[in-house]
Amino acid sequence: MPSIERAEPSDFETTVALAIVGAGAAGLTAALAAKEAGVTDVVLFERDATPSGSTALSAGLVPAAGTRFQCDAGIEDSAELFAADIMTKAHDEPDPALVAQVATASGAAVEWLADRFDLPFSLVADFSYPGHSRRRMHGMPSRSGQELVDRLRQAAETAGCDILCDSLVDTLFVGADGSLTGVSFTRPDGTRERLGTSVLILACNGYGGNRELVARHIPELSDALYFGHEGNRGEAVLWGEAIGARLNHLSGHQGHGSVAHPAGVLLTWATITEGGCQVNLRGERFSDESRGYSEQATEVLKQPDGIAFTLFDERIAGICRQFEDFRNLEAMNAVIAAPTIGELAEKLKLPGETLLATMEAFELAKVNGELDPFGRGLKETPRLQAPFRAVRVTGALFHTQGGLVVDSEARVLREDGTAIANLYAAGGAACGVSGSKASGYLSGNGLLTAVTLGRIAGDAAGRRLAGS
Template sequence: MTTGKVDTARPPAEFDLETGTLIIGAGACGMVAALSASECGQDVLVVEADPAPSGSTALSAGLIPAAGTKIQKAAGIEDSAELFAQDIQDKARHENEQAQVDLLAKNAAEVIDWLTERHGLPFSVVTDFDYPGHSRRRMHGLPTRSGTELIDALRSTCEREGLDIICNRRATTLFLEGDIISGIAVTRPDGEVETIACERLILACNGFGGSRDLVAKHMPQIEDALWFGHDGNRGEAVSWGEALGADIRNLGAFQGHGNVAHPHGILITWAVITEGGVQVNRYGERFWNEAQGYSEAARAVLAQPGGEAFAIFDNRIAAIARQFDDFKRAEASGAIQTADTVETLGDALGLPAVVLTETIRAIPTGATDGFGRTFDHRPLTPPYMGVRVTGALFHTQGGLRVDSAARVLKRGGTAFPNLFAGGGAACGVSGKGDSGYLSGNGLLSAVVLGRLAGRNL
């Protein structure tokens, strides 16, 4: 159930606090916006509903796609914003507004270079495997390839810059005078309400994946999936937008993930598939073209008996996957089984060993299979590895439409003068449906729109 509302009556006679730039949400978008605004000389305050900054970012691998960065060039990777934009549109079946795609693709490199050079975040490019839909290796991450590491790095940077982040304050009400946001009301854990006046407001708060009612309404095809996102994503931004008459787009778009260890609830990197692994159902049989991507995998896996599948790979692939903390945690928890033969692996996973053996034997080398997937990696070899997985909803991608300055647009196309949005609050670039998610789209929107919103007075 959502709680966001807009109060168009007279604002409080006196606010409890006041600031220049007020930011709702201390995820990647909110903290990037705060750093950007502070750099431009703005007085900044961030409010966060959780006890500490976290958001959906902390649950992800923390990878941000960007084309033409200095880090890419140093690694000998030739890329361009135009090629990046084309990849985004191809994945989303060209359902995105081209201007928005271009905005994100053209500004991503500047954000990565700025965070690296100005604030010392040690980004590097993932160079040992390809992400589905990306024609170049452009995924930038911190050393542990962890969203928690990214959040911690941004929080530490905000602390060094002297920026105020007030936690345990959930924004519930926007005060509107004409088309100007004059402030907000926040609720503390004890139920007390505080009011904060602002000159400009940045919504860096959330999507609506944590609201089962909204998920069922806008994306029924994924409503039975495991909810693997941040529970604070309850849809306040959508509620505020509807009340304000904002232009809201693509509420049926989402980021799913069909490779979440079950019942452990640990994200298994899609590298175990892209490097030559496969998914099988409980009968030991493959059931789809895994090259389509991990978001599409959510529905494909949920459609299998019991809503489960098993990712099958080998130790060569696991060595690549171990750059991700989540994968190492899955190994430590016992989620991943290892065996010297496919038959033994099948027994360990509860799969029919004879069928699984035939399935693995049938994987072609340097050829395209009956599902349309082309295998260009060497065959799986012992020791073999496998993990039981399910499909999950990670984040919604629809939201408030924004302009090139990240200002929220009204239904008629004009912008609210002092209202901005990014991250889960803004409409992303995954098209209208459920198969347009390109790896990293969520963080791409978060950091680019956060950067633009923060530096626009």
């Protein structure tokens, strides 16, 4: 169990200027920003053998507004429009100031990583994600989160950051004045070490891997497949509770209604936004899939055996092949192909007549430009054409979105609203911009706050250390 203990700076034999717990996108971005701000000694603690976390399990797409990548694609966007999209999707629940800050910081952060550290970002310009009024997703060539975290790690190592892998931080030390004074961590062999620090950044994601916390805050997904990183055990939340930090929107989370089963690989939502749909084991549609993949998780889990099939066509498959995950699914023969809906039903072991009637009604709604019975608007949605494709999927919890409340410098706030001067949080450790419900998650919100708050925290930590 993560714990809090008392210790003063003088109690540590070895100290470092900046310690960062977690070497995912948030921690690595924070480290790069701190180095650029002049911090000479930066140490990141990573519980795994190599940095990965939730970033590596995602498509690695960072939403950002007003970038040159958008301009090159002829897309006009702004921080104000991005912030409005976030607030609309999250039912106006998030802190408007935080939303405005991360939306404003997003474009500069992506261009900074591209220009300063040679991360080869490009824009996903051939399809839109639910809730985004502009195409603003930026990713690596493989459209893989693993590539994003690998390139961030390489940049951090080149910048001179020390990344201690296989190092699980179990204790934070707090001084008499309430400031953070150090950490202790354990190695795989059980060896426990202590390190003093002048500034600490928590970038250790959320609590999706802690079943007790999930049952407490997201009971509807307490028995669901967890598709996030098992290391997301909620240390930031538990430490925050112990030191009197303010926590908010702990029920907020990202679900995913399209995890290939049993392959265990994310199926891109382009299969839906480009004109596909989902059916259950009865061959029937059951919801408006276009609302978003996060809220679709519970809709899929309500179906018989918690199973659905995502149906699309070869045109859509061509778009999906830019994603490494989709190419892997094809290599695993998890993408089922057939020249007709009837033959597809046979391969999927679904009732043929029912599936045919379902798909005829779905396509007719496109032709008529009308809302379907679930309220999905299908006007100008491309019709599916033979040959057809399908993937068997289930719903899952991916990561949590609530956490430590931070100020404009990403400093952790106490319950009374005052800041803990030398404690910062970013990414999944901090309260995000998705509100309290799965439906509040706008695609990319996780990496948005990882990259923007990571950079803000690293820069603020550097300025604090420079002034101390």
